[in-house]
Amino acid sequence: LFIEDHSRDTWIYPMWQKSEVFRHFQRFKNEVEKATGGHVRCLRLDGGKEYFLDDFTAYLRKERIRQEFTCRHNSQ
Numbered sequence: 001l002f003i004e005d006h007s008r009d010t011w012i013y014p015m016w017q018k019s020e021v022f023r024h025f026q027r028f029k030n031e032v033e034k035a036t037g038g039h040v041r042c043l044r045l046d047g048g049k050e051y052f053l054d055d056f057t058a059y060l061r062k063e064r065i066r067q068e069f070t071c072r073h074n075s076q
Contacts, residue, residue: 002028005044022056029063044068 002011002025011031013024029040043065060067 004032019053022053022059025056026059040065042066042068044070046070 002013003009004011011028013020013028015021015024025043033039040063043060045067046069
């Protein structure tokens with residue numbers, strides 16, 4: 001589940017494994033940036049292990065996307 005803060009639009013990507021989150025985030029980012037003409041600048045995360053993959057972290061750093069962490073296991 002990805003929520004765009006400005007419009008509160010929601011994108012749902014069914015996943016079989018948590019390791020798929022990086023691929024789905026890239027897809028979400030491309031769709032949002034094409035639709036809005038803007039850029040993703042911040043990603044708010046629940047601190048789950050799936051967000052600490054080296055490839056994901058390197059991608060966010062390369063794209064200059066800041067990470068904000070909330071408490072784990074809380075509702076959005």
